[in-house]
Amino acid sequence: MQIKNIIEEKNLKVTTARKELLALLSTQHKPISFEDIKDKISMDKATFYRNISKFESESIVSSFESNDKKRYYELQESPHAHFICNQCSNIECLENVVPLELEGHTVMDVIYKGMCKSCTTSPDTKEK
Amino acid sequence: MQIKNIIEEKNLKVTTARKELLALLSTQHKPISFEDIKDKISMDKATFYRNISKFESESIVSSFESNDKKRYYELQESPHAHFICNQCSNIECLENVVPLELEGHTVMDVIYKGMCKSCTTSPDTKEK
DNA sequence: TTACAAATGCAACTAAGTTGCATTTAAGTA
DNA sequence: TACTTAAATGCAACTTAGTTGCATTTGTAA
Known part of the structure; x- marks a missing residue:
């Protein structure tokens, strides 16, 4: 399964939270916020923010601030x-x-x- | 004095807070946040946010979210x-x-x- | 299977921005 | 110039996205 590979490639532990988070992001076709995410998967916000920021520093995910004071995340595929x-x-x-x-x-x-x-x-x- | 005129043109009361705020913005050459502003002029944050948002709706000021979770403001001159x-x-x-x-x-x-x-x-x- | 570092979940915290309310002030009118 | 009143101010309490500390759990490698 490719999601597991993405995590292993970066020498990160393959945890349930990480797999769920990446699996969800891979089904979206636009950036989503933590608020969107917590409606879909149950995950503590500390876990979410710690993982998403690790994904960002490993260039798996990219993000930006929107106008609503929330940060939006998406898988980093072709830059756009x-x-x-x-x-x-x-x-x-x-x-x-x-x-x-x-x-x-x-x-x-x-x-x-x-x-x-x-x-x-x-x-x-x-x-x- | 032109700052007073800018305020009057929009049918807003010419108050000390508004004059100070616009005077400061007019001396900057890039967008600044409330944190930058409160170091330079003493103004309650409620007053600041209420005025800056009025200036924005009157198209005197424009703003955007930066990466540091703060909003940055500047006088709206030529769009860029x-x-x-x-x-x-x-x-x-x-x-x-x-x-x-x-x-x-x-x-x-x-x-x-x-x-x-x-x-x-x-x-x-x-x-x- | 065991051991240990790393990850998780909870609660407490932080800080930008908002809101309610009592007080003050700008500006028009007499 | 003083009076009136709606709007503006300042303070404190609140909201909420995101962060941090810490005890517990879990993934992984030996």
């Missing part, structure tokens, strides 16, 4: 930018859409914020 | 992207450097994250 809608809070992956380079810098993450297509065309519909 | 260094935490303004458009979306903010020029060329120097 994200679009966060300020109105409906949806997060979109922008694969091969915007440049990921910047002269003289090492770019690790690119975030666009604004209004997504559906909020732009039907404004106010989802406003709080 | 920001580069946040994950290593030294410095924030750079990217004026006319990266595209601020995205087909089908309304872009309000663009953030690049990674390693800045000096951290890229002299790695580890500033690591914690």
Whole structure:
């Protein structure tokens, strides 16, 4: 099973919590927060944050702060930018859409914020 | 004095707190957080957050979440992207450097994250 | 199977940001 | 210039994502 291999490759202990967490992340197609995760698997938040931060330092997972003060995580596959809608809070992956380079810098993450297509065309519909 | 005019134009009361806050923001050349601000002017945090959020809704100020869980604010002049260094935490303004458009979306903010020029060329120097 | 380091789970803590409320102040009016 | 009132301020209590300390459990290698 490949999830087990991902963990072993980084010389980390293969624990139930780690397998569950990576298995969940691998089924998502966009970044999710701890709040999303705890609805799906039962895991202490200390365990979650300790593991996710280990995954990040091992480059298995990448993350960013959204507008809602929460951090969103996803498996690090092909690097890509994200679009966060300020109105409906949806997060979109922008694969091969915007440049990921910047002269003289090492770019690790690119975030666009604004209004997504559906909020732009039907404004106010989802406003709080 | 122009700061007073900015406040009056939006039909807001011209208070000492608002003048001080805008005066400080106008002397900065990059976004700053409440923590930076309270070192420079004495202002209750409730007052700060209430005013800055009013300034934002009146489009006087813009802001974004950085990597350090704090929100950074700056006067809204010409729209531009920001580069946040994950290593030294410095924030750079990217004026006319990266595209601020995205087909089908309304872009309000663009953030690049990674390693800045000096951290890229002299790695580890500033690591914690 | 045993032993030990590493991982887990719980509770207590931290810190940015928010809210309720009593007091103060800006600014229009007499 | 003093009066009035709605809005702004400052304080304290609160909220909540994330962190830390510590006792217990678990994975792994001998």
